[in-house]
Amino acid sequence: MNLLRIPLLRRLLSLSGESNPSDELSRCQFEAFARQLPLLHVILIINTVAVAITHIGTAPAWLARDVPISLCAVCLMRLATWLRRQKRRHTLTDAQIAARMRTTLVLIGVLGVLFTTWGLALYPYGDAYARVHVAFYMSITVIGCVFCLMHTRAAALLLTAIVVVPFSLFFALTHNVVLMAIAANMLLVAVAMVLILLSYYRDFARLVESRRSLRARQAELLRLSEENSSLANLDSLTGLPNRRRFFGELNALVPRDNPGALRYAVGVIDLDGFKQINDLYGHAAGDRVLEEAGCRLLALSGPHITLARLGGDEFGLLIRDLTDVQELVLLGTAICEALRRPYVWLGATLSLSGSIGLAIFPEGGETPDQLFEHADYALYFAKTHRRGGITIFSHEHESQIRKFGEIEQALRHADLELEMSLHFQPIVDVMTARIISFEALARWHSPILGAVPPSLFIKVAERSHLIHTLTEVLLGKALRIMKAGAVEARVSFNLSALDLASPDALERLISMIRKSGVAPDRLTFEVTETAVINDFEQAQQALKALKTLGAHISLDDFGTGFSSLNCIHRLPLDKIKVDRSFIADIETNVGARDIVRSIVDLCRSLSLACVIEGVETPAQVEVLRQLGCEVMQGFHFGRPSAADGKDGLDPLTRFDISVYCGVGSTEKNS
Structure with missing residues (x-):
């Protein structure tokens, strides 16, 4: 049965503002009513039994016994149903709650009509006290039930209308002054109850709405908190934790x-x-x-x-x-x-x-x-x-870390001017059998550690940010040796990636060259592919500054990094040095020969000099010549040597390149 199809009830719901309550309000109404439901049925049962007992013997048996027993049985069944549902304690959906609220409204209406009809039917039986008891029963019962139904406004108003209106009319028509006074009193109390009910219900609805708004704000705060936590702990670009x-x-x-x-x-x-x-x-x-x-x-x-x-x-x-x-x-x-x-x-x-x-x-x-x-x-x-x-x-790496730590401590406390030195290795033009320049190679003899290989102390200097000081010391030595030696001697000097990355360090190096009195065009600065790629834009600007000064630029260890043709084209290069890893087995490795041939052709097309590193045997020289290589460097032409003679770097007195004719050292490059 759909209660809303009854015009009177539909009008009642409309007047009460409850024809379409929110799901949140309906749920709160249902929960509050469910807590009051046992008390409602207990009131009905106790009051009904009390009235029935006072009319046994005066009213017909079916009216004084059978009807109240049936009404109380209905109330007891409703109580049993309530207890069974309480034990289940499962959460109802909004649709289920709405259906139960409609059923409750129907039952309230039906029970209100039945109890009111039964009470008025008892009135003709019994003495004056029994009649007053009926009036008292109906008034006190409706008041108790209405207060139990305060959270369900429609049901409370419906019950008030079903009981109070017939009650007032019935007793007003008895022409008994006492009963008429009771009817008038009941009517006024009912009006007061309705006003209290409406006021209470408005406060209840506002409280529910306030709680809903509070939960919504809490949910929003939780969402914002989670969003802030996400922003604080997640990388926005990749979606990974930060x-x-x-x-x-x-x-x-x-x-x-x-x-x-x-x-x-x-x-x-x-x-x-x-x-x-x-x-x-x-x-x-x-x-x-x-x-x-x-x-x-x-x-x-x-x-x-x-x-x-x-x-x-x-x-x-x-x-x-x-x-x-x-x-x-x-x-x-x-x-x-x-x-x-x-x-x-x-x-x-x-x-x-x-x-x-x-x-x-x-x-x-x-x-x-x-x-x-x-x-x-x-x-x-x-x-x-x-x-x-x-x-x-691994433990091997741990040993290396300890070793690097020892080197770093020794390097930090070293007298670099005293302990550092430069050795020079010739770079030869094999077509003219002439030394065209020298590469300056750093050497360190520590009074604590002894001779430390460059492969170690250079790495430690870079990782410990001592490289700038080390570079300045070594370049200063190179400039002094160049100034004291033969005027025509040219020198290649290696720069670290960190030297290129620091504008301040680069400016200090340029200032040293200007103050040295050495022509900048006698210097070639060698940089590795890795050093350039680490920060290409900064490296490009740094190399341009050195080129503007008048120095030459060489790309070292070519072929082992990530440089591309576009990268090479954008750098102010004068020469490319092919890494020694391609030379070791070039006599037997066809792939290595193809790579070297390609690099030589690339250098020719870009008008760059091509220097081959790591040449150790006459057979390698012969293969490289066949591939078009003209400028080479390696132990076959001369080992790195300290510049401690009177003539400094004079190639005519310091190095004998007759080894090019076939008498060369077979020691490995260092």
Whole structure:
């Protein structure tokens, strides 16, 4: 039965403003009414039993016994239904609540009519006291029930109308002054109850709305909090966790007081060749590559694997509950393969790779700082020795770190002017059998460590930011030797990537050259491909400044880095030096010969001089000559030698290049 189809009730609901209550209000009404429902039925049962007892013997049995028993049975069934539903305690949907509220409204109307009819039917039986009892029963019962129904305004108003109107009319027509007074009194009380009911219901509805608004504000605050947390802990470009979250998880990951805990691994990932893409194609292409790399890494994340962007093209890796090192190797390999897949930008295919350094707890470190530092060192080792692969920090690396630490301390306390020296190796034109210049090579003899190889102390100087001081000391020595030696002697001097990256350091070097009295065109500054690619724009500006000064520029170790034809074309180069790795087996390696031939042709087309490094045997000289090479350097022509003679760098007195005729040293280059 749809109560809203009854015109009177539909009008009642409309007047009460409850024809279409909100889902939130309906739920609160239902919950409040459900708590009052047992009291409502208890009131009905107690009052009905009391009236029925006073009319036994005076009213017909069916009216004094059967009808009240039936009415009380209905109330008891409703109570049993309520108790059964309370035990289930399942959450109702809004539709279910609306259906039950409609059913309740119908039952209230039906029960109101039945109890009112029964009470008025008892009035003719019994004495005056019994009649007053009926009036008292009806008035007190309706008041109690209305207050139990205060949260359901429509039901309370309906019950008031069903009981009070017939009650007032019935007793007003008895012409009994007492009963007429009771009827009038009941009518006034009913009006007061209705006013109280309407006021209470408005406050109740406002309270519900206020609670709903408060929850909505709390939900919005929670959403904003989660959004702020997301912004604070996620990288906006890649969608990966950011540096803050990475180190937060790392600090929580390492159990300092649980030596028996499962092993963990920390990794640092760096994109090889990203700087070149950024410089050649612009930051938009760089962002696209980072975004795609982030998606690929995110696909490899899991419950025990966290990948994060630490900044730039560097990413972090955390692996929890590590039980097998092979598992770590497989994951690292999968990451490298994912990063190696081509990237597409505006129709161009971009290629790069990813190098990974890893440290395992507790072998690779017992604190977060140690683990990350060792993973970073393993990354440095990977980029130096196995670019595009993985390196797991080991005891060997730990020994290297200690060794590097010793070198750094000795370097920091060294008297560089006294301990540093320069050796010079000739660069020969094999077509004229003439030395055309010398390469200045740094040497360090520490009173604590003894002779330290350049491959070690240069790296330590760069990592400890001592390279600028070291470069200035060595260039000062080179300039003094050049000024004291033969006027025609030319010198090649190596610059670090950090020297190019620092405008202040570069300005100091230029100032030294100007004050030295040495013609700048006698100097050739050699820079590696890696040094240029690290910050191409800054390197380009630095090399242009040296070129403007009058010095020559040479690209060293060509073929081992990431430089492209476009990159070479944009640099103010005078010569290219082919890395010695292509020369070692050039007599038997067809691929190496093809590479060297291609580089020689490239240099000719760009009007650049081509210098071949690492030449050690006459057979290599012969093969290189056949490939069109004219300028060479290596132990076949002369070992690096200290410039301590009277004539400084005079090539006519310091070096004998007759070895070119076939009598050459077979020692390895250093």
